[in-house]
Amino acid sequence: MDALRDRLHERLTPFDQHHVLAFWEELSDAKRQHLAEQIERLDLKRLEQLHRCHEVPEDWSALAGRALAPPAIRLNQIAPSIAPQDAFNRGQQALSAGQVGVILVAGGQGTRLGFDAPKGMFAIGPVSGASLFQIIIEKILARARVARMRIPLYLMTSPATHQPTIDYLRANENFGLPEEDLKVFCQGTMPAVDAQSGRLLLADKHQLALSPDGHGGMLQALSESRCLADIRRRGLHQLFYCQVDNALVNVCDPLFLGYHLLSHSELSTQVVAKRTPRDKVGNVISVDGRLRIIEYSDLNPLADDVVTRRAADGTEIFWAGNTAIHIFNTVFLERMVRSGTALPFHVAHKAVGHLDPSGQQIEPERPNAHKFERFIFDLLPEARQAIVVEVDEAKAFAPLKNAPGEARDTLATVQEQMIALHREWLEAAGCEVDPGVAVEISPGFAQSAQELAAQVQPGLVVTKPRYFC
């Protein structure tokens, strides 16, 4: 073990990180081994660079000044270049040919929500109490049933959510998804460092403070877990990507798929029209002929005349809110994996609990550390052809982000949106729902107003909470 310590010390010292061995003498052999494995996996040179580079922040004001509104397939467009019916048919065709898979990212820590288990296990169904995982899997199954074809799910977890997710899905028999159509893969981690010094933080005497490497970690994890090889083996040419927290995501939306395919797009993105210029969503923009995203945290501090800027035709530059729903062409993803450098790390300034040099646990109230994350949307400018498709927020975007009390993206607002949409479908089918009565439609029952109309009798009156399943 002394040799091991010496080897680690030698590795850490040039980067001034040997303090992580401070408690080595107190550790059992198993704990020493655990710490050694974590240290050996570190890319210390890159960490040092990341810490240093952070000191030169991007000039968001200049970028926002150069930005144009993204060219987009908008809702209610008068003369669309692709007829919606053609797009729908093309999407349906790809689904029926078995060329589409789903990537669901569920490795986040859900800190804002304050829920201990993986967020996918959160009971969101307003009447059924169904979890986000259940609803999303049922949407996949419903889409597969209509297409008469299997749609495999590649589900990304992180070290903290991996086992609970597997146990939960197993206990619920994957909500009906065949075992061979489910691949759960775990994303990587990055260490947190002290914001001032760049030195690694210890979460415990034998444990570095690590956190998931962002949803952009999907690219590397998909490749390293051999899921990308599986995707190729199964002949999945397009991958529908979504996040676990969107209760209204229209999984494998044939219309969106069709636009993507007919535009020969490598990466397509669904957006919603922002309600106000400073909405807390990422902004899809066009800069120097490429699509990219500027986060609300970078845009919102800028002056009003920048944030509310309009193009000559009156369109707001920053109208397109990112829903984090994408379709990737598989060949594009493979190219990005090969390029190795496509996704940069972003630095987040966060409060991270850690041990002080005497071994006391510190829980800082203010941000003390830098965390490093990759964002999947940084692939956007890399695509040779990328399109933006607008969807109606009320029908397709209800992310659960926040604990009760916040103005939006809470349990209450998400459930309100689910009920409102399902009420609208019922009313369109000629049913009546008494005011204030909660209704919920299982994806297996119907996935759209049209599907629902074929399932219910017009004239039905709903007087008490009801789950259509």
Ligand code: UTP
């Ligand atoms: P968010 O960025 O909203 O993070 O993730 P979060 O973990 O859900 O919540 P906060 O920020 O800690 O409150 C958006 C989506 O990306 C996934 C999440 O699981 C969610 O589906 N994600 C995020 C990952 O899969 N891995 C990550 O490292 C980060």
